[in-house]
Amino acid sequence: MSKITIAFPQGGIIPGAVLGKSEDVHVDALAPITVPERYGRHLIADRFAVEVAAPEKPKKKSVTPSSDASAALAAAEAAVAAAQEKLATAGDDLAAKAEAETEVKAAEAALAALKS
Numbered sequence: 001m002s003k004i005t006i007a008f009p010q011g012g013i014i015p016g017a018v019l020g021k022s023e024d025v026h027v028d029a030l031a032p033i034t035v036p037e038r039y040g041r042h043l044i045a046d047r048f049a050v051e052v053a054a055p056e057k058p059k060k061k062s063v064t065p066s067s068d069a070s071a072a073l074a075a076a077e078a079a080v081a082a083a084q085e086k087l088a089t090a091g092d093d094l095a096a097k098a099e100a101e102t103e104v105k106a107a108e109a110a111l112a113a114l115k116s
Contacts, residue, residue: 004041007031007049012026083100
């Protein structure tokens with residue numbers, strides 16, 4: 001059964017049977033709620049509700065072991081050092097110098113992201 005997310009501009013009540021619950025569900029004004037699509041389309045057509053985007057589910061942060069974090073930090077520091085060395089050896093070649101500067105900025109940004 002497909003679902004749709006709606007919101008009531010003035011608040012509303014959804015029968016419990018529609019949502020598979022024993023009691024009616026009271027919904028605050030503009031609070032998103034997911035209902036069966038046919039029921040939601042009926043409420044939208046009768047102008048009791050409006051369709052809204054489904055609320056995003058929070059993403060779970062993955063916990064990395066400290067050894068992986070320290071290895072990633074060391075790799076990022078090595079990338080910064082390599083990019084700076086490339087910049088130093090670029091000499092008067094403007095194209096190589098610009099490319100090396102871009103690499104240094106990217107490596108430093110990656111290192112800063114790992115440190116935060």
